[in-house]
Amino acid sequence: MTTPTSPPATHGLLGPAPARCLVLCLVSTAATGAGLLLPAALGRTLDLLLAQAPATRWVLGCAALVLLIALLDAAETVLGGTLDARTTAWLRRRLTGHVLAVGPRATARFGPGDLVARLVGNAAQAGTAPAARAALLAALAGPVGGVVALGLISPWLAAVFLAGAPVLALLLRAFARDTRECVTRYQEVQGRMAQALSEAVGGHRTIRAAGTEDRETARVLRPLPELSEAGHRMWRVQGRASGRSVAVAPLLQLGVVAVAGLLLARHRITVGEVLAASRYAVLAAGVGVLVGQLSGLARAGAAAGRLDEVLAEPAVEHGDRRLPPGPGRLELRGVTALRGARAVLDGVDLVVPGGTTLAVVGRSGSGKSLLAAVAGRLADPDRGEVLLDGVPLRELAHDELRRSIGYAFERPALLGGTVEE
Structure with a gap:
């Protein structure tokens, strides 16, 4: 890297x-x-x-x-x-x-x-x-x-x-x-x-x-x-x-x-x-x-x-690995994410099989947005790792990562093209 x-x-x-x-x-x-x-x-x-x-x-x-x-x-x-x-x-x-x-x-x-x-x-x-x-x-x-x-x-x-x-x-x-x-x-x-x-x-x-x-x-x-x-x-x-x-x-x-x-x-x-x-x-x-x-x-x-x-903030590191053929299995292993001194996510283990639709519900500040960000590497956990089809997200090439994971935000901004694209 x-x-x-x-x-x-x-x-x-x-x-x-x-x-x-x-x-x-x-x-x-x-x-x-x-x-x-x-x-x-x-x-x-x-x-x-x-x-x-x-x-x-x-x-x-x-x-x-x-x-x-x-x-x-x-x-x-x-x-x-x-x-x-x-x-x-x-x-x-x-x-x-x-x-x-x-x-x-x-x-x-x-x-x-x-x-x-x-x-x-x-x-x-x-x-x-x-x-x-x-x-x-x-x-x-x-x-x-x-x-x-x-x-x-x-x-x-x-x-x-x-x-x-x-x-x-x-x-x-x-x-x-x-x-x-x-x-x-x-x-x-x-x-x-x-x-x-x-x-x-x-x-x-x-x-x-x-x-x-x-x-x-x-x-x-x-x-x-x-x-x-x-x-x-x-x-x-x-x-x-x-x-x-x-x-x-x-x-x-x-x-x-x-x-x-x-x-x-x-x-x-x-x-x-x-x-x-x-x-x-x-x-x-x-x-x-x-x-x-x-x-x-x-x-x-x-x-x-x-x-x-x-x-002085270090840029995000990317590897050079590609994803193997797979259904898109998402796995979080012992993920801990801090915001300040508080652990918003603390030792989270989660497996989301490919083809699954998952909803995360909780009160404000419970870590829903942070969990979604960590799952697609918009943020990195302080401890633990996130894998997609068995490959750690940190090791994926930038283009491979962004081709494989998409986000739809509350107020999306379409920078050219269509919703489908």
Whole structure:
């Protein structure tokens, strides 16, 4: 027998389209590089204009940089959008195929509503991870390049900024940790609500007949306060991080500008370099961009974790045996099936001769549906085995198993063809 395996949902750091991701990374970095060149060019142009020297070429160069930045930003937007869409589609195909390979055990563990929430919402969030990682490199290049540029203008300017940089680093670390925790909780509550709604939709006839619509509505909406609290906590974490960074970053920028003013007064730098230094201080303190990128990565990482939980479920194993000619004798030997810690079926021995019509009757929750699922291998028993004409169902090839056993559910869906087919 072979056991199919599934790669993690994230499919590596670059996702299922590594070439497109690398191009996006290059375009984002190039846009950041052009943004780092612009303050220096503006400063040089200002010095030439103040000195009444020819500056036409520098003015045109600044205009060209502005145009290049606009074009690169547009390309980054298009590449990021298409990469998100392709990654999301790949994740959904992968998850759907794996759920089908796992079979009913997936819905038994996670529930159809939770699976739909993971397939629709979490896959879309996890699909943004490769583009977010590519953009994060550019977001990091901005502050690092800004500090390097300050050092090139004057080591004193870089020293002033670096004196407060550890505070910014601590803020970002705390933000990333807190965001991951509250995002994970938010997504888990979403899944529970989706599962409750799915159960209500599936049993709507019974609910209507019993007149319990209000009670079921309250059950579905019961986790709503918890969802609201988790959502508010996410915004509080992001607001707190942004507020602290807004308080620290301007102080660093003000310190850089103040030192630049002193250096200008001592004729150690020019007016244009003061202009460039002020712009580089803004780039170096670009915590707001990093907060946004880290927030997106935290959401994508939490969503990818929920997808990996499903993909970690082993797919159903099949053998390669064929059924011998026989009447279709079904036999259960010591079958035990657990749901949670409870043994719904406990040591069941049953023989159903070929050509027999058998009805299983019992109260709700007694294991009727589970017995039917085990009999046709829509579910596997935890102990014991099921045989068809003397062959264990686990050893049958997939096609042989499904040709030999058919199911008619309460509300069948005909996927093409007729009832007879």
